[in-house]
Amino acid sequence: MRVLVADDSRVMRQIVIRTLRQAGYDWEVTEAADGASALEIAMEMDPDLILSDWNMPELTGIELLRRVQASGMEIPLGFVTSEGSTQMREAAEAAGALFLIAKPFTPEAFRDTIDPFLA
């Protein structure tokens, strides 16, 4: 399983990667420091999953999702964001996101959210 982690915070990328490991996901991880980089890397590597922040410079997470969809590539994307309101969850779902994990998160929250999509 190859996952692309997109977040403009290097610290948060490290926390997401650490939490993936704590959740038991021994995945190959690639990092992107903003939405535009994430799009470029995603087009090149065709990851199995993108975990993306919502609020990023260059290209927001939802813009990233739309650009990936517009490219014709079918790469599942889940948000990992500090904004977990009902409105944001509805917007994420309407845009075709797989899920939304709100910060702060735990390894258990990762497992509970991601496991159902791995079957």
Place this chain on the structure above:
Amino acid sequence: MSASIDLAAFAGTDPILTLAREVFSAMIDPDPAALRPWTGDVPALVEATYAWVDLGGETPGRVLLTTERATATRLTRGLLGLADDEPVEDADLVDAFGEIANVLGGNVKSLVPDPGALTLPTVAATSPAGPVPDLLHEVRLDWRGDVLVIALWSLS
């Protein structure tokens, strides 16, 4: 901003304190007793360090964190899982302290009806410039003897 937050929904507890505890226990310090309200006066801060995010919309506001630089360094170590004696680079301190403001701001946004967009975090050695906003709510916290102040300001 916080005038629109339904405090009754939190059964008498301070929602900002609750949020701060969630953030600390999940990301910084797993000991739930490590973060508690500060008692007494807040001392003058050595090398005060500020992190904030602004919320747009009909009730614009700001979530501002204030602490000492040494505390921001310790918070960074906590977030990154570093040992107590490991050095912390400036870029990581700015990133980590800003991300704490971002996570708190995002969760505060969830408490506000019809919120606008959240800005990216700013971290500085001086408090935010511009017109003096109205203080809506302030929580003074004690994290293992260090002081951390979380303030909500109205930008209306």
